[in-house]
Structures are given as C-alpha cells and as structure tokens.
Amino acid sequence: MSAHQLDDSKTYRDLLSALKPPPQTSxxxxxxxxxxxxxxxxxxxxxxxxxxxxxxxxxxxxxxxxKLSGVVSDKxxxxxxxxxxxxxxxxxxxxxxxxxxxxxxxxxxxPAGVRLISLAAALEEQKDLxxxxxxxxxxxxxxxxxxxxxxxxxxxxxxxxxxxxLTLPIHLLIAQxxxxxxxxxxxxxxxVELADDAQAEIVCDHLGMTEQSYLSNxxxxxxxxxxxxxxxxxxxxxxxxxIHLNAMRFFLKEDARLDLLSxxxxxxxxxxxxxxTFEGPNASCYLKGLAVMNDDSxxxxxxxxKHQVPNCTSRQVFKNIAAGRGVTxxxxxxxxxxxxxxxxxxxxxxxxxxxxxxxxxxRPQLKIYADDxxxxxxxxTGQLGRxxxxxxxxxxxxxxxxxxxxxxxxxxxxxxxxxxxxxxSQIETDMKNEIEKLVT
Amino acid sequence: xxxxxxxxxxxGNVQILKGIDLDIKAGEVHAIMGPxxxxxxxxxxxxxGDPKVEVTSGTIRYLGGDLTAMEADVRxxxxxxxAFQYPIEIPGVNNASFLRxxxxxxxxxxxxxxxxxxxxDEFVKQKMKIVEIxxxxxxxxxxxxxxxxxxxxNEILQMAVLSPKLAVLDETDSGLDVDAxxxxxxxxxxxxxxxxxxxxxxxxxxxxxxxxxxxxHILSNGKxxxxxxxxxxxxxxxxxxxxxxxxxxxxxxxxxxx
Numbered sequence: 050m051s052a053h054q055l056d057d058s059k060t061y062r063d064l065l066s067a068l069k070p071p072p073q074t075s076x077x078x079x080x081x082x083x084x085x086x087x088x089x090x091x092x093x094x095x096x097x098x099x100x101x102x103x104x105x106x107x108x109x110x111x112x113x114x115x116k117l118s119g120v121v122s123d124k125x126x127x128x129x130x131x132x133x134x135x136x137x138x139x140x141x142x143x144x145x146x147x148x149x150x151x152x153x154x155x156x157x158x159x160p161a162g163v164r165l166i167s168l169a170a171a172l173e174e175q176k177d178l179x180x181x182x183x184x185x186x187x188x189x190x191x192x193x194x195x196x197x198x199x200x201x202x203x204x205x206x207x208x209x210x211x212x213x214x215l216t217l218p219i220h221l222l223i224a225q226x227x228x229x230x231x232x233x234x235x236x237x238x239x240x241v242e243l244a245d246d247a248q249a250e251i252v253c254d255h256l257g258m259t260e261q262s263y264l265s266n267x268x269x270x271x272x273x274x275x276x277x278x279x280x281x282x283x284x285x286x287x288x289x290x291x292i293h294l295n296a297m298r299f300f301l302k303e304d305a306r307l308d309l310l311s312x313x314x315x316x317x318x319x320x321x322x323x324x325x326t327f328e329g330p331n332a333s334c335y336l337k338g339l340a341v342m343n344d345d346s347x348x349x350x351x352x353x354x355k356h357q358v359p360n361c362t363s364r365q366v367f368k369n370i371a372a373g374r375g376v377t378x379x380x381x382x383x384x385x386x387x388x389x390x391x392x393x394x395x396x397x398x399x400x401x402x403x404x405x406x407x408x409x410x411x412r413p414q415l416k417i418y419a420d421d422x423x424x425x426x427x428x429x430t431g432q433l434g435r436x437x438x439x440x441x442x443x444x445x446x447x448x449x450x451x452x453x454x455x456x457x458x459x460x461x462x463x464x465x466x467x468x469x470x471x472x473x474s475q476i477e478t479d480m481k482n483e484i485e486k487l488v489t
Numbered sequence: 490x491x492x493x494x495x496x497x498x499x500x501g502n503v504q505i506l507k508g509i510d511l512d513i514k515a516g517e518v519h520a521i522m523g524p525x526x527x528x529x530x531x532x533x534x535x536x537x538g539d540p541k542v543e544v545t546s547g548t549i550r551y552l553g554g555d556l557t558a559m560e561a562d563v564r565x566x567x568x569x570x571x572a573f574q575y576p577i578e579i580p581g582v583n584n585a586s587f588l589r590x591x592x593x594x595x596x597x598x599x600x601x602x603x604x605x606x607x608x609x610d611e612f613v614k615q616k617m618k619i620v621e622i623x624x625x626x627x628x629x630x631x632x633x634x635x636x637x638x639x640x641x642x643n644e645i646l647q648m649a650v651l652s653p654k655l656a657v658l659d660e661t662d663s664g665l666d667v668d669a670x671x672x673x674x675x676x677x678x679x680x681x682x683x684x685x686x687x688x689x690x691x692x693x694x695x696x697x698x699x700x701x702x703x704x705x706h707i708l709s710n711g712k713x714x715x716x717x718x719x720x721x722x723x724x725x726x727x728x729x730x731x732x733x734x735x736x737x738x739x740x741x742x743x744x745x746x747x
Contacts, residue, residue: 076508174741229587253644434577435540435541435580436577437559437577438541439540440573440576440577440579441543441579441587442538442560442562442565443537443539443561443562443564443565443570443571444565444570444587444594444647444651445562445565445566445571445591445594445595445598445651446562446590446591446594447562447594448560448562450590450594451562453589454579454582455579455582457581457582458579458580458581458582458630459580459581460581461581462580462581463583465581
C-alpha cells in the first residue's frame, strides 16, 4: 500500500484548481498548452450550452485519489481474463486502474514501421508529436478534455505509416478493478496517427469491474491521413457509480474514411464528446451509437461534425434506450462552413423510453453557411409500439417477451455491425441481461 | 371448436359488431365476405385478442373455454392464429429467431421440450417449402423491407410453423398478384386438416376459387345477414352485395353513390 498516494478528501474540482504551470518535464509544452486552454475555457457550468443537462456539480465533486500505482493482483487478472477476447486475434494494450498493465498486454505482430508504444514514451522521443498535440489543444472546446492534456498519467501512441495496414486490430482495454475502497480517478490520453493510405481497426474498451465510484477522463485524438481508413469501436461497460468523460477527436484528411460505433451502458454519468473535423475534401464518416440506461444512469452524447472543406459526407445514427430514471441526451451539431460546398450530412436520433420517469433530450442541430449542400436531420422519441406488441403477442410471445424482443430489436441494429464475434457476443449478452431488467 | 353468440364489439365509442352468431367446427373452412366497413376485420381482430377492440356483450367459446377472458398471447398458445391483413414490420428481429421463439413458447405451454436452433432450422426449412420461400428469408428482420406478397407468405409460414387449431386469415388475398395468391392459397390448403378450422375474411370471391370454403357468410353492418355454401360467394361476385342488404341500407348506399 505504501506505493499508493491516496487522498480521498480531494475532489476532481480540487485537482483541477490546483493545476499550475508545470516544472521542467518531458512534455512540458503539451502541459502548458493544456493549462492555457483549460484556464481560457474555465470550469464548465450548466450555464454553458454544452453542459446544460450534464450534472457538472456531480462530476466536479467526485472524490478523486490523486495518483495510483500498483500491480494487478492474480485475482484482478482472473477477473479481467474473460475480457481479453482471446478467440479473436488482437494486439492488446491494457490499462488497469489508470496504469499500463504489461502483464495483460500482448503485442503479436506489428507490420514494418508501425509504432505502438506508451504515449509518455512517444512524447519523450518525438518533440514534433508534442507540438502537434499541443496545437490541437488550442482548438479544444471542452475544458475537461483540455485539462486531460495536463493531467494524463499515460496512454498510447499509435502510428501507422504510409500504405501500411495493421495485421491485427488493436484492443485498448481500459479497466477499473477498484482499489481498496479508495475513489479512483484516471486520466488517459491516446494519440493515433494514420499516415496516407494506412488502415487500422481499434477497439477502445472501457470496462468497470467495480461498483465503487471512479472517474475516468479519457481523450483520444485520431489523425486519419489521405485515403486512410479507420474503424473505431468505442465500448463502454461501466460500474453503476462510474463517471466517464470521454472525448474522441477525429481529424480526417482528403478521401479518408472513418467508421465509428459506440456502445454505452452503465455508469452514473457518461459523457461522450465525439468530434469529427473534415480537413480534406471527399472524406466521409459514419457514426453509430447506442446507449442503454437504467436506474439513475445518464449518458450524454455530444457530437460535432465540422465540414470545413467541400465534398465530404457524414452519417449519424444514435439510438438510446432509457428506463428507470435514466437520462439520455444526444446533442449533435453539423457545421458546414462557407467553403464546404457539396457537403452531405444525415443525422438521426432515436430514443426509446421504457418508463414514465425516463428522460430523453434529442438535439440535432445544423449550422450551415454554404449554399449548395445536403443536410438531413431527424429525431424520434417514443415508447414500444402497441401494434408491434400485439403482433408478437398474437404469435404466442408473453407481454414481457414481446417487450424484450422489440427493445432488443431496436438495439441490435447498431450492435450487429461489430465485426469481431467475441466482442459482439459479449455486448449482446450484456445488452440482453440489461434489457431483460428494463422490460420487467 | 368456436361458438360465437350475439357478439357485440367496437373500437372506442363506435360499435362495429352488432350481434354476431357463428359456429365453426373442426375440419371446416368458413369464409366471411362483406362490403367495406361491414366489420370483417374487426371480427378477425376480436378473435385474435386485439386490445383495441372491446367486446361489449355476447360470448365467444373456444374449445369450451371463454376466449374473451384470454390475453392475445394465451390465445395464440392455445392454438388461435390470425394472419394479419397488414403484417407488422419488426426491424432488428431476425425472422428465424422470431419463429423459433413463437414455436417454443407454444411447446413450453404444452409441456414439451423447446427445440434448439439447429433442430428448428431443419424443421422450418421443411415448412418453408409450403409457401415457396427462399432460405434467406430467415436471416432477414421480420417483415422489414418485405414486399406485400412476401409479408403475406411470411404470415402463412408462421401459420405452418405454429400449426394452429383455429386460423383466421384477414384479407390474406389483398395486394397479391395471381402467382402469389396461388402460392399462399396452396400453402393454406396444405395446412387444412380434419383437426383444424379456418376462417377466411375476404372481399373477393377470387380467393375462394383456390381455398374452397364449406360455408360462406355475408357480413353487413356488423351482422351476418346471410349464410350459405360456396355458391353464395359466386352469387355475390355476380350481383354484388346490394341485393342482400336490407332495404334501408340499400337506400343509404344508393344515396352515397349518387
């Protein structure tokens, strides 16, 4: 225990308030940029449009242990093992309770020129990487994601060179096992750079194995080069008391393509900031999301697609199922600047409410300055259809089973796109268990 | 098998069925015909247990029990099946799993062991031959993106899988081309047996060329106004419904036409 520097009396707000200019460190310029951006934006409050429905106070008042280090016990390893997805061949990098866990990580076969290393190590080696990340921070709109640039304990840097394709998909396992009754906070940062014509598949797997409260602040930055292709799967299975702030930033160059699928379940408060910026023409992104909320669980999906250049295509489908006193918000902005002619975007938000106390906020938004674009948006919030229920019951399915089948069917449309059978079947099981609870 | 006595039922405050009497025995095929708005579909829905339709008086006995006291799913597991006029689309639910769930729900009710997916796959493939459906049907979502004809065939496939004692086919012929009509009708004929009964609800005599009924009933303004054998259907085809209607209604319908 002596290795742990734990102090439960500190809140996340305290940690943020205590941020001050860094001493000489190897990633000082990144930290300086982070601090400057955080201070410029200030603490988020509910008066800010982007935080209107988010329980900011709850997030900021979460008790946080300042720093953790430790070794994962055999028991912890045994708990994690089923989530290693061993039947599918992955490169795996595991973080447990905020620390890189070498014993759970496996690198099998990286093609020539691919770099997959700790972000801390990459920053030490590559000054230019630090400059690039620092430059991105000046545009960061979310104060807490900006602060992550200062606070992050570690993370991963992935570089895939020109014309190279990863042989195996990468599984980033970010797990919380809980730590001896102490509240836990982790700040991790991931930077991915795909050079021109490169390809990668990445599973960002956030896993909470504890019912204890913890705060996880993760930031991902993806730069997808010309003609490059990225498939990204963001999977969040949290403990009931978890707070997760997850910012994913995608910068797409000419002809690049991004497919993102996000699944969220559990956690008292989960905020996903999914931002896509088209930096080169003819790029496209396909975003799909599903969140399942029960009890007091709240999920906020803040999507921002910026069409900065002409001829780009964006597609979004976000579905949410809320029961109990669950809250879901999808706040999705598509922004087309004046030069972004021939942009084509489509937004769809669908919410299924299974209880009278559940809440859904669907906010598709458009900000369009170009005059020759297509931008469709739609949102629908409702309950299970009476006709559909009767149809299933008329075939002998009980009321509960009919409700289950319809709810599962609503969700399955998103999950069926996960190409890895191991992870898909885990999510389907997770979903089935949860939906069974929701429909009773 | 089914005894309906003085059945009155409606939707909201509108009374649609105004005193129906009908007896259906095992092995019989009955056809209900009638003009638009006569209450044909409401009768089908009332039998299937659609909660939208409210029974205000009268009785429906099914195999000796009170059908109106049973929820739709209980009726289905007891062998009542309605082929929908407009089958509902259920996106995200795979047709094969749906059929297996329905099939196993009934098996469970009868105290039989549930069939596993592999065994069921074989079983359902045999049934699919009855309605000439290709195997890729099973992998698609229930009715989602199906053509009109495919939906109707899927209804008959469900009927084949569930082998109901009482099948109510609500305008199964509507929207079908000649070939699809022949396939659907031949499917129904293959499922016809001495143990089960079929109630066909239809607008047109056309279907009755393929599925020959033992009895034909004409429904008008919520009542059966005439019953007969299959020749009654031919007569309707030739003369229309007007000659069967009470004078008062003929006048009203006549006025409407003007």
